[in-house]
Amino acid sequence: MIELTLIWIAFPFVVGFMIYLLPKLDRVLALLGALFSAVYAIQLFVSQTPLNLRLLDNFGVSLVLDPLAGYFIITNALVTIAVLLYCWGTNKSTFFYAQTLILHGSINAALVCSDFISLYVALEVLSIASFLLIAYPRSDRAIWVGLRYLFISNIAMLFYLVGAVLVYRTHHSFDFAGLRGAPPEALALIFLGLLIKGGIFASGLWLPMTHSESESPVSALMSGVVVKAAVLPLVRCALFLEEVDPIVRTFGVATALLGVSYAIFEKDTKRILAFSTVSQLGCILAAPEVGGFYALTHGLVKSSLFLIAGVLPSRNLKELQQQAMPRSIWIALAIASFSISGFPLLSGFGAKVLTMKNLLPWQVIAMNIATLGTAIAFAKFIFLPHDKMPNAEPLRKGFWAAISLLLGGLVVANVVYYEAYTLENIAKPLITIFLGWIAYLAIFKRLNVKLPRTLERFEHLVGMMSLTLMLLFWFWRAFA
Amino acid sequence: MLEAFVFATILIGFFGIILKKNLIMKIISMDVMSSGVIAYYVVVAARGGVFTPIVGGEPKGAFADPVPQAVILTAIVIGLSIQALMLVGVMKLSQNNPTLEVSEIEKSNTP
Secondary structure, eight states: OHHHHHHHHHHHHHHHHHTTTOGGGHHHHHHHHHHHHHHHHHHHHHHOOOEEEEOSTTTSOEEEEOHHHHHHHHHHHHHHHHHHHHHTTSOOOHHHHHHHHHHHHHHHHHHHBOBHHHHHHHHHHHHHHHHHHHTTTOOHHHHHHHHHHHHHHHHHHHHHHHHHHHHHHHHSOOBGGGGTTOOHHHHHHHHHHHHHHHTOGGGGTTHHHHHHHSOHHHHHHIIIIITHHHHHHHHHHHHHOTTTHHHHHHHHHHHHHHHHHHHHHOOBHHHHHHHHHHHHHHHHHHSGGGHHHHHHHHHHHHHHHHHHHHHSSOSBHHHHHHSOEEHHHHHHHHHHHHHHHTOTTSHHHHHHHHHHHTOOGGGHHHHHHHHHHHHHHHHHHHTSOEEOOTTSOOOOHHHHHHHHHHHHHHHHGGGGGGGGOOHHHHHHHHHHHHHHHHHIIIIITTOOOOOOOGGGSHHHHHHHHHHHHHHHHHHHHHHO | OHHHHHHHHHHHHHHHHHHOOBHHHHHHHHHHHHHHHHHHHHHHHTSSOOBOOOSSSOOOSOBOOHHHHHHHHHHHHHHHHHHHHHHHHHHHHHTTOTTOBHHHHHHHHOO
16 A cells, blocks of 8 residues: 555656657656546545555655545546646647646645645645746746746745744654644744645735636646645644634635635636635635535536636627627536536535535634625626537537536536435525526626736735734734 | 844845845845745754764764754755746746836736
């Protein structure tokens, strides 16, 4: 079992570099790496016993492999496979596939490690691989967006490193468990790094531009899995340190509301999706016990939405309202939008019910508002005009393969929490979605508000880090 | 005392990132900040003693802790490679934005 785990972690990196030697087989090899992860994750669910590994003596790398990590790993595998299928017929170079596989491997590594230094290394490899993927088109804008991402995440990781050494100073170990009893500065600095990398709350406002300006397959990867690599450590910390739990939950609720309130007023499809990612990450953190399942459904649905947004005739919602899209695309778009709004039959419903059940009393009202907001934001997609268009150019086969994999995954994932299907549980999301649609048609469709983007400017993003740091410090004092 | 200087370095770097207008200067400020972080690891490692821990021979005094030093070596390498990558990006950007002022680059590249 230990050998298999080690081979599984090393596999994407070895194959990722080998792709350069075998450029003809680039897509096949990349797909093989992602399939290996899927098989490994299924095995994690089957065995059910958590595996704790400590490699190389006392100060070495420690890994935790449990079903919680399994949810994130299977998300990573499915999203990567879908993105590879989507890119199959395009003329992407070997470099793109190699970077995708390395990104996949670094996410896997970040998901399973449970000490601060291995996590640091994995997150930095992940930043570099995502920078290379964002900057792949080589246009000025792509390079600037990538550079901005790399800059912000590197500064975040510097703060994180200071926090990590403070933990080491107290316990002579870099383990996550060392957070218990560490000074408040350590927790504030480490959390600052993870919150920024994960795109949580005001410090995560780098995310909308990065995710919306990248190419569709890269956006799908970024929104679907990359940000979750930093969210899982937060969830883990909240699960074994009860003092941290209220902090994580508070940030979750605040993020869910912040993201959704931007998403409602946004008029650009990809930016709506990016802001919705912010809000959904908040939902994962709002109930850390069940975050794994939520992350799985969100990863599947958001990557399919980004891939669909890539084939729409326009990015501007105003233009889409004038110009009909082919009906087949609309059906896929509607299924995904229904799932993210929590409609029964799709696993977004089960995830929402499970999250709602595990909320603390003070969170319930805020999270219900966030759910309503999500329904309003995605009503924009559901009510777009569509037409039969028999002579429209047919889409690539790879696109449909990717979409059917992701949407099929959404249906199959229902088995995880089939107990959700009771009358009361089904009625509530239906009412929420109905109210959301009414609110959209009556008010928000006609509203023309443009929210300022001041906070997304580079200097403000960096300045926001210092504010978040103070906020975290203050929180820790207040709760512990 | 030493710790205070290290934290001052980190802060100076951080403020440089915010206050400097030029992209290259921002990257250099980030380097100053990361030098501060590296120095902090070394300071933490040298708290117990300063001698190199080598097996065999008579110990001359208290040993320095090798773990933070080994760890920060990884971080130095990663920092170096990220900076190299960023400078390549800046070179590309400088063809169309010769002044490299962040506000200008941002204005022309924000949709």
